Amino acid sequence: MDAIEIKDLTKHFKGFTLDHISFALPRGCIMGLVGENGAGKSTTLNLIMNAISRDGGSIKVLGVDNESREFNAAKEKIGIVLDEAYFPEVLTPKNVNNIMKYTYQNWQESEFFSLIDRFRLPQNKSFRDFSRGMKMKLAIAVALAHQPELLILDEATSGLDPMVRDEILDLFNDFTRDENHSVLLSSHIVSDLEKICDYIVFLHQGKLMFCEEKDRLLEEYALWKLTKEQFEDIPKEAIRGVKRNPFGVEVLVKKDAVADVFPAEHLSLEDLILFLAKGA
Amino acid sequence: MHIVISNAVNQPIYGQIYRQIKNSILSGELKAGDMLPSIRSLAKDLRISVITTKRAYDELEKDGYIDVVAAKGCYVAEKNLAWIRETHLKQLEDHLRNVRELAVSCGLTETEIIEMYRLLQKSE
Incomplete structure (x- = not known):
């Protein structure tokens, strides 16, 4: 069964339309949501949590329609982290534990404190004295301590240093050792997504560009560095993106539409997304 | 492993x-x-x-x-791995037969072919 199933999701705002988005996150997988600022990533996540209501289409989360009554029970099984962690400033992690104990039915105190230990967070320091990285770690500890099956994270790794980000990615990697656990995360930092995702969803100006298995994506395309003359010889239908400089051309091609006659450069997911976004 | x-x-x-x-x-x-x-x-x-x-x-x-x-x-798998190895050896033999034919047509000696193989292995 899919952890999240979205069909023809549509939402209109003034000046922005999320346009018939469809994708599914299979259980046990990690899916990354990429796209420029204003592409519709946060809107999609908000629609999944039914924090804003949709204009059309359907969303099923953990098997239930998110506008149905049963969704309230399903929320117990979802952990959420937004790009800013908000807790009252005077609270310490110990206080947070005491509050969450009465908020979530499945709250696991031992799990929470072992995460606090793992992240080396001080138990008795108040939230206002936390650094950005510490705040984010606390939010992630809270999201994981109530035994969720699905984690949803909106830009949770942005603004953090590479060490902290790596630590957090490791945690998501471990979380999905259980085949019932799934993660949906959005990020600008494409290299983070490349490290851990099974699937990549690419949104561009409110439209779904693709939802693909990450490794297949990188196999399907090739990046070539060519002279202008060489470039002229490539069949136009194979070209997905072009970057020119005074001395030559970098071109992204679909491998199955052209014979592979030129040596392929190392293609990162980030390059791929940039080429495709400009070509679109 | x-x-x-x-x-x-x-x-x-x-x-x-x-x-x-x-x-x-x-x-x-x-x-x-x-x-x-x-x-x-x-x-x-x-x-x-x-x-x-x-x-x-x-x-x-x-x-x-x-x-x-x-x-x-x-x-x-329990499946006969000996058989898999055998098919690989067979493939190798076929390739070597091709190598010999090509070598003859280029006029290469046995030593030159072996030298070529050594170079290939080093470069890998």
């Missing part, structure tokens, strides 16, 4: 896993009946995609190197 995933080589990740597990089996490092790591734990340990790992295991199963037993695990 060693599995090294490299971004420097121009080979898809599932192919790298497939080849390395296959080689471990053919070399005898992994014996028939040996249990392989589960798809999920291998993927998570290597920090690669679960789907990619599954693809490698599917290929290994299709080609008869491993058995996937539902809800139990993945095992090195």
Whole structure:
């Protein structure tokens, strides 16, 4: 069964339309949501949590329609982290534990404190004295301590240093050792997504560009560095993106539409997304 | 068992896993009946995609190197590995026959061919 199933999701705002988005996150997988600022990533996540209501289409989360009554029970099984962690400033992690104990039915105190230990967070320091990285770690500890099956994270790794980000990615990697656990995360930092995702969803100006298995994506395309003359010889239908400089051309091609006659450069997911976004 | 995933080589990740597990089996490092790591734990340990790992295991199963037993695990197949080795030797022989024909047409001596092979091995 899919952890999240979205069909023809549509939402209109003034000046922005999320346009018939469809994708599914299979259980046990990690899916990354990429796209420029204003592409519709946060809107999609908000629609999944039914924090804003949709204009059309359907969303099923953990098997239930998110506008149905049963969704309230399903929320117990979802952990959420937004790009800013908000807790009252005077609270310490110990206080947070005491509050969450009465908020979530499945709250696991031992799990929470072992995460606090793992992240080396001080138990008795108040939230206002936390650094950005510490705040984010606390939010992630809270999201994981109530035994969720699905984690949803909106830009949770942005603004953090590479060490902290790596630590957090490791945690998501471990979380999905259980085949019932799934993660949906959005990020600008494409290299983070490349490290851990099974699937990549690419949104561009409110439209779904693709939802693909990450490794297949990188196999399907090739990046070539060519002279202008060489470039002229490539069949136009194979070209997905072009970057020119005074001395030559970098071109992204679909491998199955052209014979592979030129040596392929190392293609990162980030390059791929940039080429495709400009070509679109 | 060693599995090294490299971004420097121009080979898809599932192919790298497939080849390395296959080689471990053919070399005898992994014996028939040996249990392989589960798809999920291998993927998570290597920090690669679960789907990619599954693809490698599917290929290994299709080609008869491993058995996937539902809800139990993945095992090195009992299937006659001697036969697999035999077919590989046969392929090698065919290739060598081609090499000989080409060498004759280019007028290369045996020593020159061996030297060529050595150079190839060094450059790899």
